[in-house]
Amino acid sequence: MELVGKVAIVTGAAQGLGRAFARAMIQRGAKVCISDQNVEKGNTSCVALRKELNTADVNFVKCDVTQQDDMKNMFDDTVRRYGGVDIVVNNAGIMNERTWSSCVDINLKGVIQGTLLALEHLQERGGVIINISSIAGVVPVAGAPVYTATKHGVIGFTRSCSVNPKVKAANIRLACLCPTFTDTPILDMTDDHFTSWSSRQNLWKDVEQLGIMKVETVAQGFIQLLLDKDNNGAIMTISPNRGIQTKYYPKARM
Ligand SMILES: NC(=O)C1=CN([C@@H]2O[C@H](COP(=O)(O)OP(=O)(O)OC[C@H]3O[C@@H](n4cnc5c(N)ncnc54)[C@H](O)[C@@H]3O)[C@@H](O)[C@H]2O)C=CC1
Numbered sequence: 651m652e653l654v655g656k657v658a659i660v661t662g663a664a665q666g667l668g669r670a671f672a673r674a675m676i677q678r679g680a681k682v683c684i685s686d687q688n689v690e691k692g693n694t695s696c697v698a699l700r701k702e703l704n705t706a707d708v709n710f711v712k713c714d715v716t717q718q719d720d721m722k723n724m725f726d727d728t729v730r731r732y733g734g735v736d737i738v739v740n741n742a743g744i745m746n747e748r749t750w751s752s753c754v755d756i757n758l759k760g761v762i763q764g765t766l767l768a769l770e771h772l773q774e775r776g777g778v779i780i781n782i783s784s785i786a787g788v789v790p791v792a793g794a795p796v797y798t799a800t801k802h803g804v805i806g807f808t809r810s811c812s813v814n815p816k817v818k819a820a821n822i823r824l825a826c827l828c829p830t831f832t833d834t835p836i837l838d839m840t841d842d843h844f845t846s847w848s849s850r851q852n853l854w855k856d857v858e859q860l861g862i863m864k865v866e867t868v869a870q871g872f873i874q875l876l877l878d879k880d881n882n883g884a885i886m887t888i889s890p891n892r893g894i895q896t897k898y899y900p901k902a903r904m
């Protein structure tokens with residue numbers, strides 16, 4: 651897929667990975683709507699990206715992914731501004747085992763809502779939906795069971811949409827990105843983010859074992875996932891020890 655002139659939406663893009671994905675797409679000629687629930691950081695990042703990349707083809711829209719009206723407005727605003735949508739990156743996510751219900755609302759329900767709206771918008775012209783899961787979407791993580799459940803859910807939901815014949819007929823592609831720990835503010839956790847059935851110490855043991863990647867490394871994998879025309883249903887894992895790997899899990903086992 652050629653990115654020049656394509657229109658993309660990225661949720662949770664005021665900072666961290668979402669911002670890095672937006673930046674990588676703008677650099678390759680895409681027009682990008684960055685959205686976030688944090689208006690101040692979203693506006694600041696938008697201004698910084700415009701200046702750094704010398705472009706007017708990036709805008710910020712306030713969108714809390716738990717609010718259906720915000721989500722609809724983000725799509726409608728993008729269509730008004732750029733004439734349509736080609737790429738949707740459902741990236742917004744949090745790690746908080748204590749406020750676990752919001753973790754489910756943002757990480758799983760937000761991705762489901764974003765995907766359903768994206769499918770509607772892409773059905774006439776085709777396009778790509780990238781849902782951001784995590785390596786915690788494919789392995790159990792003792793330190794963060796709720797976060798892990800949401801990320802497994804993102805993979806199950808995305809793969810199920812990808813095998814829907816209507817999706818193939820509409821020339822839509824869906825894939826998941828599953829990085830290990832990456833240097834973003836999500837790693838600034840305190841004990842307040844955990845319960846007696848989860849643990850920062852346990853999670854931190856995983857961090858120490860796996861290491862922490864730079865956002866640029868993950869953005870490189872993201873662009874690869876986006877450009878590969880033939881990867882509907884793919885799961886891309888990215889880790890310091892195994893690098894970038896694209897995997898296809900079995901559709902069914904009889
Ligand atoms: N950094 C890491 O180690 C990894 C992160 N991920 C996933 O990548 C995605 C991005 O995470 P990071 O950039 O690391 O985190 P981050 O904390 O740096 O950025 C997350 C962004 O999402 C926004 N956000 C939070 N709640 C929201 C809501 N209700 N509606 C809209 N936006 C909301 C925040 O304001 C923030 O700008 C998340 O889904 C996360 O689970 C996956 C694997 C590794």
Ligand SMILES: CC/C=C\C[C@H](O)[C@H](O)/C=C/C=C/C=C\C=C\C(=O)C/C=C\CCC(=O)O
Binds near residue numbers: 856
């Ligand atoms: C504060 C936490 C915020 C974000 C966490 C991230 O989403 C992060 O990615 C979580 C990672 C937890 C990892 C725990 C264990 C990982 C184990 C392995 O990677 C084992 C190796 C292979 C995986 C199997 C595969 O490649 O299919």
